[in-house]
Amino acid sequence: MIQVRVMAVGVEPTSKWPFVLLKDDEGGMVLPIGIGFFEANQISMKLENREPPRPMPYDLLRSILEQLGVTVEKVVVNALAQNTFFALITLKVDGQTLEIDSRPSDAIALALRVQAPIYVAEEVMEEAGVQMREQEDIQLESTPEGEAEVPATTEEEEELDKRIGVLR
Numbered sequence: 001m002i003q004v005r006v007m008a009v010g011v012e013p014t015s016k017w018p019f020v021l022l023k024d025d026e027g028g029m030v031l032p033i034g035i036g037f038f039e040a041n042q043i044s045m046k047l048e049n050r051e052p053p054r055p056m057p058y059d060l061l062r063s064i065l066e067q068l069g070v071t072v073e074k075v076v077v078n079a080l081a082q083n084t085f086f087a088l089i090t091l092k093v094d095g096q097t098l099e100i101d102s103r104p105s106d107a108i109a110l111a112l113r114v115q116a117p118i119y120v121a122e123e124v125m126e127e128a129g130v131q132m133r134e135q136e137d138i139q140l141e142s143t144p145e146g147e148a149e150v151p152a153t154t155e156e157e158e159e160l161d162k163r164i165g166v167l168r
Contacts (some may be wrong), residue, residue, distance in 0.1 A: 001076060001119040001120070001121060001122065002024050002026075002027065002029075002119060002120050002121075002122060002125050003024070003026075003117055003118070003119050004022040004023055004024050004025075004031065004118050004119065004120050005022070005023055005025065005118065006020060006021070006022060006023075006043065006047060006108060006112065006118070007021040007022065007023035007030060008020070008021045009021075009035075009040050009043050009044045009047065011040075012034075017034055018034070018035050018036070018037055018039075018040035019032050019033060019034050019035060019040075020032075020033050020035050020040070020043055020104075020105065020108060021033075022077070022108075022118065022120060024120070024125065024129070027125075028131060028132050028133075029125055029129040029130065029131055029132070030129060030130050030132055031077070031120055031124070031125055031128055031129045031130075032128075032130070033077070033085050033104050033105070035104070035105035036105060039103075039105035039106065039109060040105075042056060042057075042058055042109045043105070043108060043109050043112065046058075046109070046112040046113060047112070058106075058109045058110055058113050059113060061110060061113075062110065062113045062114055065091075065114070068093070069093065069094070070091050070092070070093045071091065071092040071093075071114075072089060072090070072091060072110060072111065072114045072116040073090040073091065073092050073097070073116065074090045074111075074116055074117045074118070074119060075087055075088065075089050075090070075102070075104075075107035075108065075110070075111045075116060075117075075118050075119070076088045076090070076107075076118075076119045076120070076121060077104045077107075077118075077119070077120045077121065077124055078121045078124065079121065079124065080124050080127055080128055085103075085104045085124070085128075086101070086102075086103075086104070087101075087102045087103065087104040087106075087107040087108075088100065088101060088102065088107070089102050089107050089110065089111075
């Protein structure tokens with residue numbers, strides 16, 4: 001397993017579909033995962049430390065888990081099949097470990113709220129990840145609508161753009 005961090009949430013320029021980028025700081029790989037608009041908003045809010053006036057679904061889930069004494073140990077993007085990513089949320093409750101099937105976007109949104117580590121299975125990163133050049137970071141540009149776009153100016157970014165369009 002490769003530990004990653006949420007690098008960015010953006011909108012693919014051609015399809016206008018949102019995605020999340022997971023970055024492996026050690027290996028320099030990024031993994032683009034297409035996500036829904038609601039999930040993109042929820043992940044962005046947490047990354048920007050914006051708090052809603054009332055609990056949103058992932059905040060509510062966090063509160064329920066805390067009240068029940070359940071700990072989120074980690075989330076893992078563990079599989080890719082037919083252009084669909086899969087994830088597992090590992091929970092600890094009463095000394096027992098449970099693994100719950102999840103969409104990656106839901107698992108990531110929850111992990112950010114409970115500060116749980118996020119991992120990607122090595123085979124998933126090998127299949128769908130994009131190697132970034134050393135010292136290169138993707139620069140997100142804002143549109144007038146406030147959305148972020150990934151400019152396709154380098155070969156790596158063009159490859160990333162292609163994968164985002166395919167992997168939803």
